[in-house]
Amino acid sequence: MDRWVPVGLPAVALDSSSVWPGLLRHPWYLLALLCLMQILCWTVVPALVDPAPPGDVVEGFMWGREWVLLTYKHPQLPGWLLESSHLLTGSFRWPQYLLAQLTISATFVLVYLLARDMLGQRRALAAVLLMPSIYFFGWPTPQFNHDYAQMPFWAAICWLLWRASRGGGPGWWLALGLVSGVGLYAKFSTGLLLTFGALWLLSDARVRSRLATPWPWVGLALFLAVAAPLAIALYRIDFLPLTYFADRDAWVTEHRARLYYIGVQLAGLSGLLLVLVISGLLRRTPAPQEPVERGKLTYLTWMGLGPATLIMVASLFTGTGESWGAPMYNLVGVVVLAFLGHRLGAVEMRRLAISAFLCIVIMSGAYAAIRWTDCNVRGRMDAVCWPAQPISDEAEAIWHAAAPGRLDIVGGDTNLAMLAGLNAYDKPSIFTDLDMRFAPWITGRRLRDHGMLMVWRGPGVPSQLRAWLDNIPVKTVLFNWSRAAPPVAISFAAIPPGTRYLPVAASSRTRHPRG
Numbered sequence: 001m002d003r004w005v006p007v008g009l010p011a012v013a014l015d016s017s018s019v020w021p022g023l024l025r026h027p028w029y030l031l032a033l034l035c036l037m038q039i040l041c042w043t044v045v046p047a048l049v050d051p052a053p054p055g056d057v058v059e060g061f062m063w064g065r066e067w068v069l070l071t072y073k074h075p076q077l078p079g080w081l082l083e084s085s086h087l088l089t090g091s092f093r094w095p096q097y098l099l100a101q102l103t104i105s106a107t108f109v110l111v112y113l114l115a116r117d118m119l120g121q122r123r124a125l126a127a128v129l130l131m132p133s134i135y136f137f138g139w140p141t142p143q144f145n146h147d148y149a150q151m152p153f154w155a156a157i158c159w160l161l162w163r164a165s166r167g168g169g170p171g172w173w174l175a176l177g178l179v180s181g182v183g184l185y186a187k188f189s190t191g192l193l194l195t196f197g198a199l200w201l202l203s204d205a206r207v208r209s210r211l212a213t214p215w216p217w218v219g220l221a222l223f224l225a226v227a228a229p230l231a232i233a234l235y236r237i238d239f240l241p242l243t244y245f246a247d248r249d250a251w252v253t254e255h256r257a258r259l260y261y262i263g264v265q266l267a268g269l270s271g272l273l274l275v276l277v278i279s280g281l282l283r284r285t286p287a288p289q290e291p292v293e294r295g296k297l298t299y300l301t302w303m304g305l306g307p308a309t310l311i312m313v314a315s316l317f318t319g320t321g322e323s324w325g326a327p328m329y330n331l332v333g334v335v336v337l338a339f340l341g342h343r344l345g346a347v348e349m350r351r352l353a354i355s356a357f358l359c360i361v362i363m364s365g366a367y368a369a370i371r372w373t374d375c376n377v378r379g380r381m382d383a384v385c386w387p388a389q390p391i392s393d394e395a396e397a398i399w400h401a402a403a404p405g406r407l408d409i410v411g412g413d414t415n416l417a418m419l420a421g422l423n424a425y426d427k428p429s430i431f432t433d434l435d436m437r438f439a440p441w442i443t444g445r446r447l448r449d450h451g452m453l454m455v456w457r458g459p460g461v462p463s464q465l466r467a468w469l470d471n472i473p474v475k476t477v478l479f480n481w482s483r484a485a486p487p488v489a490i491s492f493a494a495i496p497p498g499t500r501y502l503p504v505a506a507s508s509r510t511r512h513p514r515g
Contacts (some may be wrong), residue, residue: 024349027125031112034128035105037357038137041364042101046142047094049368051375051481052388052419054143057096061086062418062430066441069185070233072240072432077185078149092388092423100144103152104137107330110155114162115334118296122349123334123341129352130333132359133275135268136326139363146187147326153183154193154327158303161197165207170215177219181226188241189324196306200299240437252319261315265308265325271359272332279351281340288342300338304331379485383415386488387481391416392423394477395492399453402473402494408450409442412465416490417455428453434468436504444504451497458489467503469493 023030052058064083068076085095108128115124131137141148156179164172183190201207210216234241257263276282308328337344375385399407410421411431421428431452432438454469456462459476461469472495478487495502 021346023353024346027112027121030125030353031108031128034132034356034360035108037360038105038108038132039098039101041360042104042138042141043094043097045364045368046097046371046384049371050142050384052384052386053092053096053422055383055415056143056145057082058383058388058415058418058422060145061092061096061422065427066429068441069229070237070241072237072244072438074146074187074241075185075230077182078144078146081149082144096144097142100141100148103144103148104141106152107131107137107155110152110159111330111334114155114159114331115337117159117162117166118300119292119334119337119341123337123344126341126344126349126352127333127337129349129356130272130275130336131330132356132363133271134329134332135271136329138359139367140326142367147324150183150186150190151327151330153179153186153190155330157183157190157193157197158331161201161303162299164216164219165201165204165210167210170218173215173219174222177222178226181223184227184230192307192310193303193327196303200302204295204298206295237437237440249319256319258316261325262312265312268325269329269332272336275352275355275359276336276340278355279348281336281343281348283343285343292338292341297338300331300335304335375481376483379482381481381485381488385481386419387479388419389423390479391419391490392421394479394490395420395453395455396424396426398475398492399494403451403496405450405497407453409447409452410455411452412454413456413462416457417453420453420455420492434464434504444502447502447504448500449497451499452495454491454493454495456491459491461491461493468495 023033053061060079060082063071063076064079064081064086067080067083070076081099082096085099086092089095108131111131112124112128115127119127157176160172160176160179164176180190180194183194201211308325311324311328371382371384374380374382395410396407407421407424407426407428409431410417410424410428411434414430414432418430421430429441430439431442431447436442436444454465456465461474472493474491474493476489476491478489480487
């Protein structure tokens, strides 16, 4: 067991009767406290403050109830997890926030396991204590989406690949193949990390020798077997996620400054730099007598910084990278401690621990204050400001007053229609952009047999919806959403079952909706 002694001070300087030395002797206790604080603050705060879930979460809930393998955007593991959280709790108010923080906490644990194997318990704990200072592990986490669903998979792949390459036995190769395959169901960009891992495996002579044994190939076969249904589904929908990616890339190129992505990433890491200064890890000290071995530094730098660096460079020439960054900084703290860990003593550890807990409390408190102020004082209509429950209640009331049977389909303004269907007791399906390519669970027969509730913002009928509504009555309702801003007008129109000649084909779009 490492001794946790301040640099330059004897062990007797520590008060052995205090709680702190006990936590340092048992890093798992401090890690558990960190995870508990992360889960508590970032679950309770947004659940109390936000009237509606973030946009990606609403979309995930609505798509999750369809239980499809793949949509025109991404694989649907996040949607399945969101729908499962609702089925287990019966709520759309808080389980998504708990789910997000469970993925963050799992990432903390997996990063600790990798760092412990490479650097020892002391530096491993310090590496995890740096993570709350990184923007991507705080402010954006209430929006559980594909980036956060894949975060623990990235950490797990890095750990499993290292253990497998060090002769850990066949189970590590099998686990690596399984986790890598499932990781693709979170988001296709997991393939980027797998590519970096494969290149490292082939470039390291010691690791490459493992390929002479059968277990890496058995792991590869398991990976291919797990990923095969996803590949088949991708083919069946004509590779729509790839064209969606191309369209989004074009939008980003047109609307973002060339250095926008790099600027966002560097800003997200600024808190880490501040904590390094506060902790004293940036002070000058003599070079370590036993530096971390070169092979470990190479692996950490390649896997921990390589994907993020590549995407930053690519962003200078394309729109690649928009919203990709979150899982790419899991190992930043480990890389830092690999180079600066010789400066780590009990004083520095104490400062890191205090900084980590303060980052969680301060950032979640700032989130609450800013979100509430934006909605209620500034009158800024962010996605979380919409009155989700009243909109769903009104949507169901209007439908059942106008048509027989359950509310089965909602459409129109896709984002508003999703809000209308989210809390509805009938659990309707979303007709995304009124295009069956983007909502394959909607068919012409289902539309005719069950009808659809149209939803949009404002009293007037948008031009793209007029062909659908014809002479169908429209009801406009005002919803209070802010203490400062006026109510928002939302219109509803019930297309009853049995309506024929709906302009389904005419509504199909040639480009993907951005979002």
